[in-house]
Amino acid sequence: MGEESANLKLIKDAYARWNVNKELSFEHWMSLLADDVRWRSLAAGARGMEFTGICDCKDDVRNYFVGLAQDWEMQHYSPVHYVAQDDWVVMRGTCGWRHRRTNKVVETPKADFLRLKDGKVVEFHEFYDTAAALDAAR
Numbered sequence: 001m002g003e004e005s006a007n008l009k010l011i012k013d014a015y016a017r018w019n020v021n022k023e024l025s026f027e028h029w030m031s032l033l034a035d036d037v038r039w040r041s042l043a044a045g046a047r048g049m050e051f052t053g054i055c056d057c058k059d060d061v062r063n064y065f066v067g068l069a070q071d072w073e074m075q076h077y078s079p080v081h082y083v084a085q086d087d088w089v090v091m092r093g094t095c096g097w098r099h100r101r102t103n104k105v106v107e108t109p110k111a112d113f114l115r116l117k118d119g120k121v122v123e124f125h126e127f128y129d130t131a132a133a134l135d136a137a138r
Contacts, residue, residue, distance in 0.1 A: 007116045008084040015091060019077040026065035033058050034120040043130045048137035071137065072097045075105065089114045095128070097136075104136035 010032065017028050033039075039061045045053030051067020054060070075096035083090045091112045098105045108129035115123035 003087065004084040006119070007087065007089050008082055010116070010119065011089045011091065011114055012079070012082060015077065015079045015093075019079075022074045026062075026069070029065070030058060030062060032121050033061060034117065034122045037061060037120075037122055037124065039064060039124045041126050042128060043133060046130070046134055048134055071100055073100055075107075077110075087115050087117060089116065097133070099136045102136060102138070106132045106136045108132055 014029060014032060017025065021028075035058055036056065037058060039055035041049075041052035041064070043049040043052040045051075049071075051064050051071065053064075055064055075098060077093070077095045079091050079093040081092045083092075091110075091114075093110050094107065095110045096105060096107045106129070111127040113123075113125040113127075114121050
């Protein structure tokens with residue numbers, strides 16, 4: 001199996017687990033991360049979604065997941081398409097979340113760009129409807 005195929009299989013499995021086990025089951029994702037992972041979220045730490053700030057190591061990403069689970073309840077995470085090229089895997093799909101404090105639900109398109117090296121995620125960039133998420137959080 002080539003590197004692209006191995007990376008694609010690893011990431012597809014991670015998203016399948018994420019959708020089934022929901023936001024409190026982030027340990028599998030943690031096991032896939034390089035120690036010096038670069039993790040970026042489109043909200044970039046905006047007020048109401050502070051947990052989305054810049055992450056430059058696994059401990060930062062753990063804090064991201066803890067903040068996510070504290071503030072949001074996953075309704076679903078539904079990958080639709082994957083593309084693998086060289087050391088990148090891109091996932092395009094949709095996800096739904098309910099904010100625990102405001103009780104507002106957000107349904108948004110979702111795109112994640114992941115770069116892997118030696119079977120570990122070294123970069124992650126997520127894109128979603130930040131306006132809707134920020135509105136639901138406030």
